[in-house]
Amino acid sequence: MTGLLRGEWTKFRTVRGWVLGMALAALIIVLLGVFTASGSHSSCSGPEGDVCPALPVGPEGLAVNDRFSFAHQPLDGDGSVTVRVASLTGIITYPPPDHDKIVPGVVPWAKAGIMIKESVRPGSAYAAMMLTGGHGARMQHNYEHDVAGSREARWLRLTRSGDSITGAESADGTHWTTVSTVRLAGLPKNALVGLFVASPCDLTVTQGDLGGTIGKCRLTQATAVFDHVSLAGNPWTYDDLGGQAGAPALSQGAFRESGGTFTVSGSGDVGPYGIEGGQIVERTLSGAYTGLIAVIVVAVMFITAEYRRGLIRTTLLASPRRGRVLVAKSLVIGVVTFVVGLIAAVIAVPLGSGILRANGNQLLPVSTFTEVRVVAGTAALLALAAVLALALGALIRRSAVAVITAIAVIVVPHVLTTSSVLPEGLSQWLLRVTPAAGFAIQQSIPEYPQVEGHYVPQLGYYPLAPWAGFAVLCAYALLALGLAVVMLRRRDA
Known part of the structure; x- marks a missing residue:
C-alpha cells in the first residue's frame, strides 16, 4: 500500500x-x-463617536443579551427567597405604519421571576427561577443554560449555599419540587437578589414574494405582579439594565410596590446572542x-x-x-x-x-x-x-x-x-x-x-x-x- x-x-x-x-x-x-x-461595514452613533459599543460577554465567553428590569436587594452570604407570580401580562407594539397599534399579548419567552446575580454589570453571572409566557416554569443560569420545570407552578424559590444555587417550584406554596441546582463559580458574598421581568420581541415570519422568508420583530413589554415576597428589611433598588456598554437603558421598565405587592414591567431578554448579534x-x-x-x-x-x-x-x-x-x-x-x-x-x-x-x-x-x-x-x-x-x-x-x-x-x-x-x-x-x-x-x-x-x-x-x-x-x-x-x-x- x-x-x-x-x-x-x-x-x-x-x-x-x-x-x-x-x-x-x-x-x-x-x-x-x-x-x-x-x-x-457597520457604524454607530454613541458616546464614543462612530464606534459600536462592545457586546457584553457572559461567564462562558459568548456574547450575551442582558436587557431586563431588575428590582433587587443585597444578598449577604447564603439565603433563600420565595415569591408567587400572581399574574403575567403583556403588550405588543406594532412599528410604522401601525406604530400606534398596541395589542395585548405575552410572547412565549417573556420571563418573570427571581434572580440571584453577581452584579448589574452586563454579562455578569446569574441564576434565575421564572415563569414564561408559553413554556412554563424554567430555571436558567449564565445565559446559555435552561432547565424546564412544570406548567402549573406559580410559586418560585431560589436558595443560595456558597456558590451553589438551587431553584424550586410549587403550585400551592406548600409542596415544593427542585428544578435544578447550579454552580456559579466565584459568586461574591455580596451578590444581588430580586425580582426581574424581560420580554423579547414578538417575532413573525412571512413568505417573501421572491422566495425565502421575511422576519419582523415587534417591541413587547411584559408586566408581572409578585406577592408573598420573602425579602424584607432592606430598601429596594431598581435598575433598567441596558445590556450594551454605552447604550441607552430601556425606557419601557417600571417598578412599583404597594401593600406587599410588587409590580415590575420590562422589555428585552436574558440569553445568548444569536447570529443577529x-x-x-x-x-x-x-x-x-x-x-x-x-x-x-x-x-x-x-x-x-x-x-x-x-x-x-x-x-x-x-x-x-x-x-x-x-x-x-x-x-x-x-x-x-x-x-x-x-x-x-x-x-x-x-x-x-x-x-x-x-x-x-x-x-x-x-x-x-x-x-x-x-x-x-x-x-x-x-x-x-x-x-x-x-x-x-x-x-x-x-x-x-x-x-x-x-x-x-x-x-x-x-x-x-x-x-x-x-x-x-x-x-x-x-x-x-x-x-x-x-x-x-x-x-x-x-x-x-x-x-x-x-x-x-x-x-x-x-x-x-x-x-x-x-x-x-x-x-x-x-x-x-x-x-x-x-x-x-x-x-x-
Missing part, C-alpha cells in the same frame, strides 16, 4: 494543472473571504463554496484522466488488487485537499476577522474549540467532497459529467438553500439528506431553544448539528467510494 500511495502522490505532484488547481482553490478561499469581509467567524470562509468547485474539478480529473489516456490499464497491471488503487487515490486527494484547505482557512479566518473588526463590525466570540472546529472542519469538508468527487469520476468515467454531477449534489443544494430561493421546509430537508449537509461543520453559533429566533439556513443555521451534518457527507463519500471499488472490480479497465 505504501508503494501505491507513493506512486499516486508522484502522479499528482507531476501534473502541473492539478497542482495549480489546488493552489487556485486556496487562493479563491482566501481572496473571497477577504472580499466578503471588506464589503461588511454580529458577524460570525465562518463568514470569513465564504470562499470555500467557490473554492470547492476547483477542488471537485481536480479530484475528478485525478481519476478520469487515466481513463481518457488509457493509463488505467497500466495502473491496474501494476496493482491487480483494484480496490487498493482507488483507496490510494482517495487518500492522496483527500490529504492534499485537507492540507490545502487548512492552510487557506488558517490564513482567511484571522485576516478576514481583522478586516471585519476594522470596518466597525462586531465579531461574535466563540470558544477556541469551536474556532478550531470551523477551521479544521472546513478543510475536512473540502477533503471529503474531493473523495466523493473522485468516486463519482470513477463511476461515471467522463470528466465533464462527473464534475457536473458532483457540483449538483454538493454545491447546488447549498447555494439554493442559503440564497432564499426555496421554501424554508424544503431548504431544511435538502440540508438533511444531501451531501450539502456537511456545511453544518462551519456553523459557529448554535440554535438556542430558549431564545426566540429565525433559525433558517439563509441566516447561517443548519438543521443538523455540526458533526451530524459532517457525518452525512462522510457517509455519502464512503458509499460512493465503496460503489466505485465494486464497479472497478467488475468492469473491464
Whole structure:
C-alpha cells in the first residue's frame, strides 16, 4: 500500500494543472473571504463617536443579551427567597405604519421571576427561577443554560449555599419540587437578589414574494405582579439594565410596590446572542463554496484522466488488487485537499476577522474549540467532497459529467438553500439528506431553544448539528467510494 500511495502522490505532484488547481482553490478561499469581509461595514452613533459599543460577554465567553428590569436587594452570604407570580401580562407594539397599534399579548419567552446575580454589570453571572409566557416554569443560569420545570407552578424559590444555587417550584406554596441546582463559580458574598421581568420581541415570519422568508420583530413589554415576597428589611433598588456598554437603558421598565405587592414591567431578554448579534467567524470562509468547485474539478480529473489516456490499464497491471488503487487515490486527494484547505482557512479566518473588526463590525466570540472546529472542519469538508468527487469520476468515467454531477449534489443544494430561493421546509430537508449537509461543520453559533429566533439556513443555521451534518457527507463519500471499488472490480479497465 505504501508503494501505491507513493506512486499516486508522484502522479499528482507531476501534473502541473492539478497542482495549480489546488493552489487556485486556496487562493479563491482566501481572496473571497477577504472580499466578503471588506464589503461588511457597520457604524454607530454613541458616546464614543462612530464606534459600536462592545457586546457584553457572559461567564462562558459568548456574547450575551442582558436587557431586563431588575428590582433587587443585597444578598449577604447564603439565603433563600420565595415569591408567587400572581399574574403575567403583556403588550405588543406594532412599528410604522401601525406604530400606534398596541395589542395585548405575552410572547412565549417573556420571563418573570427571581434572580440571584453577581452584579448589574452586563454579562455578569446569574441564576434565575421564572415563569414564561408559553413554556412554563424554567430555571436558567449564565445565559446559555435552561432547565424546564412544570406548567402549573406559580410559586418560585431560589436558595443560595456558597456558590451553589438551587431553584424550586410549587403550585400551592406548600409542596415544593427542585428544578435544578447550579454552580456559579466565584459568586461574591455580596451578590444581588430580586425580582426581574424581560420580554423579547414578538417575532413573525412571512413568505417573501421572491422566495425565502421575511422576519419582523415587534417591541413587547411584559408586566408581572409578585406577592408573598420573602425579602424584607432592606430598601429596594431598581435598575433598567441596558445590556450594551454605552447604550441607552430601556425606557419601557417600571417598578412599583404597594401593600406587599410588587409590580415590575420590562422589555428585552436574558440569553445568548444569536447570529443577529454580529458577524460570525465562518463568514470569513465564504470562499470555500467557490473554492470547492476547483477542488471537485481536480479530484475528478485525478481519476478520469487515466481513463481518457488509457493509463488505467497500466495502473491496474501494476496493482491487480483494484480496490487498493482507488483507496490510494482517495487518500492522496483527500490529504492534499485537507492540507490545502487548512492552510487557506488558517490564513482567511484571522485576516478576514481583522478586516471585519476594522470596518466597525462586531465579531461574535466563540470558544477556541469551536474556532478550531470551523477551521479544521472546513478543510475536512473540502477533503471529503474531493473523495466523493473522485468516486463519482470513477463511476461515471467522463470528466465533464462527473464534475457536473458532483457540483449538483454538493454545491447546488447549498447555494439554493442559503440564497432564499426555496421554501424554508424544503431548504431544511435538502440540508438533511444531501451531501450539502456537511456545511453544518462551519456553523459557529448554535440554535438556542430558549431564545426566540429565525433559525433558517439563509441566516447561517443548519438543521443538523455540526458533526451530524459532517457525518452525512462522510457517509455519502464512503458509499460512493465503496460503489466505485465494486464497479472497478467488475468492469473491464
